[in-house]
Amino acid sequence: MAINSVGREIPEVYNGKKIVPYGGPKSYKPDLMTATRPIKRNDSGKSKVVGGLRDAIVASGLKSGMTISTHHHLRNGDRLLNDLVKEIDALGIRDITIAASSVHIVHAELVPYIKKGVITGFECGVNGLIGELISKGELNCPITVRSHGGRARSIATGEVQIDVAFLAAPYCDEYGNFNGFFGPSACGTLGYAIPDAQYAKTVVAVTDNLVPYPALPIAIPQSMVDFVATVDTLGDPKKIVSSTTKLTRDPMGLQIAKYASMVIDATGYLKDGFSFQTGTGGISLAVAGHVRDMMRERKIKGSFGCGGITGFFVDMLEEGLFEGLFDVQCFDLKAVDSIGRNQKHQQMSANLYADPFNMGCLVNRLDCAILSATETDVNFNVNVNTESMGYLLHNTGGHCDVAAGAKVSIIVCPSIRGRLPMVRDAVTTVTTPGETVGVIITERGIAVNDHLPELKEELIRRRAPVKDIHQLRDEIYSITGAPKDVEFEDEVVGLIEYRDGTIIDTVRKVRA
Amino acid sequence: MKIEKQAQAGTMQSSDLMVFVEPANELKIEIESTVKKQFGHLISAKVDEVVAALGVTAGFIRVSDRGALDYAIEARVKTALQRASAA
Numbered sequence: 001m002a003i004n005s006v007g008r009e010i011p012e013v014y015n016g017k018k019i020v021p022y023g024g025p026k027s028y029k030p031d032l033m034t035a036t037r038p039i040k041r042n043d044s045g046k047s048k049v050v051g052g053l054r055d056a057i058v059a060s061g062l063k064s065g066m067t068i069s070t071h072h073h074l075r076n077g078d079r080l081l082n083d084l085v086k087e088i089d090a091l092g093i094r095d096i097t098i099a100a101s102s103v104h105i106v107h108a109e110l111v112p113y114i115k116k117g118v119i120t121g122f123e124c125g126v127n128g129l130i131g132e133l134i135s136k137g138e139l140n141c142p143i144t145v146r147s148h149g150g151r152a153r154s155i156a157t158g159e160v161q162i163d164v165a166f167l168a169a170p171y172c173d174e175y176g177n178f179n180g181f182f183g184p185s186a187c188g189t190l191g192y193a194i195p196d197a198q199y200a201k202t203v204v205a206v207t208d209n210l211v212p213y214p215a216l217p218i219a220i221p222q223s224m225v226d227f228v229a230t231v232d233t234l235g236d237p238k239k240i241v242s243s244t245t246k247l248t249r250d251p252m253g254l255q256i257a258k259y260a261s262m263v264i265d266a267t268g269y270l271k272d273g274f275s276f277q278t279g280t281g282g283i284s285l286a287v288a289g290h291v292r293d294m295m296r297e298r299k300i301k302g303s304f305g306c307g308g309i310t311g312f313f314v315d316m317l318e319e320g321l322f323e324g325l326f327d328v329q330c331f332d333l334k335a336v337d338s339i340g341r342n343q344k345h346q347q348m349s350a351n352l353y354a355d356p357f358n359m360g361c362l363v364n365r366l367d368c369a370i371l372s373a374t375e376t377d378v379n380f381n382v383n384v385n386t387e388s389m390g391y392l393l394h395n396t397g398g399h400c401d402v403a404a405g406a407k408v409s410i411i412v413c414p415s416i417r418g419r420l421p422m423v424r425d426a427v428t429t430v431t432t433p434g435e436t437v438g439v440i441i442t443e444r445g446i447a448v449n450d451h452l453p454e455l456k457e458e459l460i461r462r463r464a465p466v467k468d469i470h471q472l473r474d475e476i477y478s479i480t481g482a483p484k485d486v487e488f489e490d491e492v493v494g495l496i497e498y499r500d501g502t503i504i505d506t507v508r509k510v511r512a
Numbered sequence: 513m514k515i516e517k518q519a520q521a522g523t524m525q526s527s528d529l530m531v532f533v534e535p536a537n538e539l540k541i542e543i544e545s546t547v548k549k550q551f552g553h554l555i556s557a558k559v560d561e562v563v564a565a566l567g568v569t570a571g572f573i574r575v576s577d578r579g580a581l582d583y584a585i586e587a588r589v590k591t592a593l594q595r596a597s598a599a
Binding site for chain 2: 388389390416417418419420479480481483484485486487
């Protein structure tokens with residue numbers, strides 16, 4: 001065991017791999033070349049359509065022990081991963097590692113296949129039941145949770161080698177050009193699928209909407225696609241929108257949003273050229289509303305909006321408040337519609353978005369970003385992975401990437417959720433290290449991290465309710481009482497990887 | 513205070529709790545909570561305190577907590593007990 005720089009005990013080896021403990025957000029760069037894959041040659045102009053999913057699995061040469069990937073742009077509406085694993089099982093293939101861009105609640109259907117040994121590892125984070133069962137020790141299946149930038153990096157460096165990528169292709173031609181803009185399963189950008197298309201040894205485009213050649217505009221080109229498979233449906237795009245993507249009406253949330261807009265205004269970045277990212281949470285959207293109003297009033301022309309894109313950002317683009325949008329994930333159908341017709345609504349790959357190991361990713365250009373939290377602590381660390389029972393229930397998303405990149409990263413969360421204090425002595429799991437977090441805002445006040453002394457002064461000058469983070473914690477504890485820590489066994493059931501591939505925390509089996 | 517009939521108070525909403533009370537020969541308190549791991553000890557202490565303050569010595573009290581704060585626990589338990597004792 002080693003202790004990393006956020007004070008977490010990290011094993012030396014996990015699942016056969018040697019671990020590098022986290023040592024700071026911007027210090028680690030291994031001396032490696034990017035990944036390679038076999039050279040292909042195809043002199044035929046003939047159709048690459050091989051039939052259905054099962055035919056494609058056979059054609060791809062998938063064998064026991066290999067690693068597959070899918071993308072999660074259809075989010076909770078995705079059918080492909082579940083259908084794929086069923087077919088893999090039917091072909092008698094076992095010991096498969098899943099390296100999807102994310103796994104959602106809908107993929108709880110995979111649990112029996114994990115128990116059966118069809119799936120024996122996850123090189124990606126998960127949302128929902130699978131993580132809970134792994135935390136309880138009921139599923140023996142190693143898991144490495146990665147951020148969006150971290151996943152893209154792990155593929156580009158070859159740390160994760162995908163044998164076959166099965167990429168949902170909502171608008172696809174017979175020679176393998178595709179995009180996600182149109183068709184019955186349109187999901188908009190295909191940003192998370194681009195590293196897979198670039199580095200997987202074999203790439204299968206799976207479509208429910210085969211269109212005459214060529215499928216334009218091209219998001220992923222024929223030169224990266226080995227086979228095309230056809231299925232009845234890729235899923236239901238109506239389920240892209242989660243229940244959390246609605247503007248809050250809760251007075252507490254609105255108060256937090258008001259404070260967040262005060263902070264953004266006080267940073268001094270809210271002027272021509274402003275760049276901004278929010279999540280999809282109700283508070284985030286309320287902050288976006290305030291930002292929009294301030295931009296309108298002061299006739300500010302922003303540079304770009306970034307991240308998962310919602311209809312709210314589309315409206316801001318179309319109103320001329322931003323020069324453009326960079327989109328790695330369309331969060332609602334309005335965003336899906338926009339990316340197909342707005343030239344300044346730009347698809348971006350996960351590497352361009354947030355991979356730290358290239359010549360500069362998009363998050364580096366962000367001024368302010370609003371991020372949520374499951375819990376925070378007095379060292380400004382943020383947990384979004386494990387919930388109150390200690391179970392691994394959420395994937396990291398772009399959280400730690402955006403926090404590291406943005407000039408001011410702003411965490412918004414209520415001070416108390418169902419008696420649980422949201423500012424604690426120590427978070428259960430460190431997803432995002434405090435040294436990359438600028439400000440934590442609750443309805444009880446604003447805590448500014450020490451690396452932003454000027455912002456703190458400016459907020460005090462503006463009579464904003466600035467509080468020391470310890471004071472904030474004490475105030476919350478005086479209402480909730482001091483919580484006991486959830487108890488864990490020594491057994492490590494998963495890793496929380498930082499975006500650069502070092503390990504920032506572990507997930508341990510929850511004591512029954 | 514004597515528990516004479518079944519009664520309940522509260523809701524199952526987040527940050528609230530339901531309290532169910534019924535007559536029994538001895539005092540029995542059962543607590544289930546979404547935050548039992550972190551706050552089970554404090555919830556239990558608060559319920560005991562209210563029960564003792566009202567002089568209840570027999571009855572079956574079942575608490576289903578959704579992360580309520582102490583003042584809510586006190587109010588819900590008190591109300592349920594009063595409803596169960598009223599003629």
